Amino acid sequence: MTDVTNIEAIGHALRQGERSLTVTGLRGSSSAMVLARLAAETRRTLFCVVANDQSGASLEQDLALFTDTAVQLYPAYDIPP
Helix, strand or coil, X not given: CCCHHHHHHHHHHHHCCCCCCCCCCCCCCHHHHHHXXXXXXXXXXXXXXXXXXXXXXXXXXXXXXXXXXCCCCCCCCCCCC
């Protein structure tokens, strides 16, 4: 992500007490980079929702490249509609 201002605005909102943010438009490992940077800047636990188990596993692997912080993956419940 080249627009650092956006990352800073997200971090600022979290530090000001915003409890829920939606971030869109990130591709590939850029979401992991943004999450790792936000976790480091805010020193808070972050919760990220992804579309499926495969996306979660991919994000978990990408986060390992950007941070030494532990990542916990919670797989989706296998409950039919």
